[in-house]
Amino acid sequence: MDSGLFGMTAVVSAPLAGNSAKTLSVAPMLDWTDRHCRYFLRLICPSCVLYTEMIHTSALVLGKSPERYLAFTAAEQPLVLQLGGDDPEAMARAAILARDYGYTGVNLNVGCPSTRVQRGNFGACLMLTPALVREIIDALAGSGLPVSVKHRLGLDRQEDYGQLADFVAQVAAGSCRHFVVHARNAWLRGLSPAANRTIPPLRWDWVARLKEDFPGLRFELNGGLDTVPKVEAQWSRVDGVMIGRAAYHRPLFLTELELALGRRQAPARRAEVFAALLAYTEDWGAALPAPRLTRHLHGFFFGEPGANAWRQFLGCARPDQSAAQFFRENSARLAQFGLTLA
Ligand SMILES: Cc1cc2nc3c(=O)[nH]c(=O)nc-3n(C[C@H](O)[C@H](O)[C@H](O)COP(=O)(O)O)c2cc1C
Structure with a gap:
């Protein structure tokens, strides 16, 4: 996994x-x-x-x-x-x-x-x-x-x-x-x-x-x-x-x-974090219902202009779909946040 x-x-x-x-x-x-x-x-x-x-x-x-x-x-x-x-x-x-x-x-x-x-x-x-x-x-x-x-x-x-x-x-x-x-x-x-x-x-x-x-x-x-x-x-x-x-x-x-604190040279970039998270959801497949992951992602755009829209988007995740499916089916919306399915 x-x-x-x-x-x-x-x-x-x-x-x-x-x-x-x-x-x-x-x-x-x-x-x-x-x-x-x-x-x-x-x-x-x-x-x-x-x-x-x-x-x-x-x-x-x-x-x-x-x-x-x-x-x-x-x-x-x-x-x-x-x-x-x-x-x-x-x-x-x-x-x-x-x-x-x-x-x-x-x-x-x-x-x-x-x-x-x-x-x-x-x-x-x-x-x-x-x-x-x-x-x-x-x-x-x-x-x-x-x-x-x-x-x-x-x-x-x-x-x-x-x-x-x-x-x-x-x-x-x-x-x-x-x-x-x-x-x-x-x-x-x-x-x-x-x-x-x-x-x-x-x-x-x-x-x-x-x-x-x-x-x-x-x-x-x-x-x-x-x-x-x-x-x-x-x-x-x-x-x-x-x-x-x-x-x-x-x-x-x-x-x-x-x-x-000098523990890294460059900040984590959202797009890279998301790409790695997407790979994780694909490893899990159907065993990871979307809301079990998306509930933890609400703060990902904290303080950014798109923060509310992001939370609304996450709110659309349904328990009958996997996290991977949720992201795959919403590539256009993800693009609005600068995230791609690559
Ligand atoms: C939702 C929630 C659940 C928590 N559960 C635990 C826990 O299981 N064990 C624990 O030692 N502290 C727990 N805490 C306390 C935190 O570990 C931490 O001590 C506390 O939030 C103070 O740190 P902070 O001001 O950085 O949030 C919890 C805090 C929150 C907000």
Whole structure:
């Protein structure tokens, strides 16, 4: 199923834990960063580390078809599997599956504040139990894969750098050397997950301070990094940055970032990205219904005069046609956007 990257793979490195290179990552986003979205983002951003959506360990170790959750296209690498759960034994088994599928690393979700996730005792509420987080990370590390944790600054209205540093110290007493920090608290009561991504105040300085206090650990900064100047200002203070919503809504932002950070010489061109995506849809054929891909392409012309027309065009994709068919049948409309079927 791997349709290649038209020569773009040469730029891909594997900058994960243990490697001192700085990382540019795209955040795990449930319902958004599925494999088709990731493939599209990879075409735009050859140097970034991609993350899966969070997958609960029980779906992998108890479910009948882990393949459904774990399958990916080789070009998506470096690709990290994000896991949710609180059972070290299930984590260990899930990480072995991840290793066998060829993932680049595994990451533990300690940031999701949803009530469903709280009821399952995982996500952000694990910040209350650093010893358990350490145990889980150690279980993941048994697979031999690089491990990391994605967490918040703290919980609810309690803003306390000392507690955050204590969390990091306790987790780092085990195998974890890589911390991805969504630089705001998670409020477990009274805020939806979406509001939890905007209302609790961002404190990027705390992540830079963690780097100063724990120079031997890797800290990746996440949260609100939605312009090139914001990223440039933080880049030297941490070991990497992770971009979430901006990467999804404005995917070409990633190529701007790669350029600004000196990770590529020329920007990704829409026509080339589209040509590679078209090849991907043809590899998939009927197994890829058009809306499963087109729903991730809405931001492809973000900020351009044709952005609305592009979204309207994508809205015409029908579930009973494949993505390849949809594009093939609409060559005239694609031409209006400077895209060809070549
Ligand atoms: C639709 C959506 C789904 C998300 N799902 C996850 C998830 O599965 N795991 C996770 O750790 N964070 C998840 N997040 C949080 C993001 O990874 C990220 O931490 C957050 O959006 C802040 O980064 P940003 O300001 O760059 O978007 C999600 C965010 C969004 C918008």
